Amino acid sequence: MSGRVALTNCGEVLTNAGDVLHGGTVLFSSGRVVDVIVGPSPSGFESVDVGGRVVTPGLIDAHTHAVYAGSRANEYEMRAKGATYQEIAAGGGGILSTVRAVRELDGEQLFAESRKHAEWMLKCGTTTAEIKSGYGLATLHELKMLDVVRRIGEETALDTVGTFLGAHAVPPEFAGDRKGYMDLVVDEMVPLVVSTGVASAFDIFVEEGYFDADDARRLAETLALPLRMHVDQFSSGGAQLASELGAATADHLEQTGPEGIEALADARVVPVLLPASVFCLGQKKYPDARRMLDFGMPVVLATDFNPGSSPTPSLPLVMSLACTQMGMTPMEALCGCTVNAAKALGRGDIGVLAPGAKADAVVWDTDDLSEVSYYVSAPLVWAVFKDGERAV
Ligand SMILES: [Zn+2]
Structure with missing residues (x-):
C-alpha cells in the first residue's frame, strides 16, 4: 500500500x-x-x-524572489502617500534596502526567514517555485542566496528551481560603474554559478537606471545557461531585445506593444506575466495577454513574489487578476500556472x-x-x- x-x-x-x-x-x-x-x-x-x-x-510559480529578509512595509506606506517605486529606489530604498537586509544574514538565518515564504506558497497551492538570487549583488551573497533556494527545495515540501539574477541592480560599492559590476557578474559570478550547478537560468533586469541592452548581450554571449529577462515593466523596447537574444522567457511586458508581442511570438520567447506587481504598485497598465493568446503564445502567470513590488505568494490571486484585469478565461489562467509555467522552466514532468x-x-x-x-x-x-x- x-x-x-x-x-x-x-x-x-x-x-x-x-x-x-x-x-x-x-x-x-x-x-x-x-x-x-x-x-x-x-x-x-x-x-x-x-x-x-x-x-x-500542483501550481507552478515560474517567477519569484521569495528568498529575502526583512519587509518593505515602510515603503508600502510611502507609496500609499504618493511616492513612486522609482522615487523610493532613488532615495536608497527599493531593491537596495533588501540587499542590505540579505547581506546582514548568514545562510542559516536567511534560510529560516525564507522557509516561511515557502510555507505560504505551499498553502496557496504552489508545489514548484522558481526563485531568483539578486539581493546579494556580491559573489558570496549571490551564492548564499542560491544555496538557500536549493535548501528550500530539499528541506521543505516545495520544489525549487534557482535562477541567477546577479544583474538585478548595481550595488552601492559599484555606484557609477555599472560596467565594472557587469565585469564581476560575467567574469566571476557566472563561472561559479555554472560550476556549482545552483541555477538553471540567468536573468537580468533591463530598465532605465538598472541594466541596458549591452549588458544583456554580454550575459547572453556567455551561452552558459538559458537567459530570462525582466523587460518592459516601466519602459518599452525590451521585448524586441529578448527576441533578438533568443531569451527563453521575457517577464513583465506591461509596456509591450503589438510589434514587441509579434517579435516575441516569432522568436518563440515564452511570455511570463506578473499582474500582481501591477496591482501591488497601484498601477493601471496590465500586459496585453489577450493579444499574446491570439498569437498562440503559451502565456505564463507568476506572482513575482518579492518584498517590494509584489508582496504576495498567491497564484490564485494572480489568476483572479488575470481574469478581471487582462481578459483571460479561468481555464487560460489555470494553464498559465500549470502546463505553460512548466514550459517556462523547461520541465515536462510537472x-x-x-x-x-x-x-x-x-x-x-x-x-x-x-x-x-x-x-x-x-x-x-x-x-x-x-x-x-x-x-x-
Ligand atoms: Zn521579478
Missing part, C-alpha cells in the same frame, strides 16, 4: 492543457502519477475521498496530471474549476499533494 494513493470521487480533474475529466480517480504511486481514470479506484491504493471537489496539477508526471496536485474546495479564480483570495485550497503525499 505504501506510496500508493488514490484520490477518489473527484469532480473535475484538470489533466493537461485544458483537458478536463469528470468524475475521475487520480492514482499516485512512488511519487508519480500512475493514471487518471474514470470510475472507482482499483485495489491496492489508499483511498482519499475528495467529495466531488476539483483537482488540478504542471500536468498524466502518467509519469510528478504526483503533485491540489484539491480545491469547489466543484467548478472556474471558481478557483472567480473567488478572490478565498481559502479554497483543501489539500496539497506533493510527491504523492499530503503536504497541506
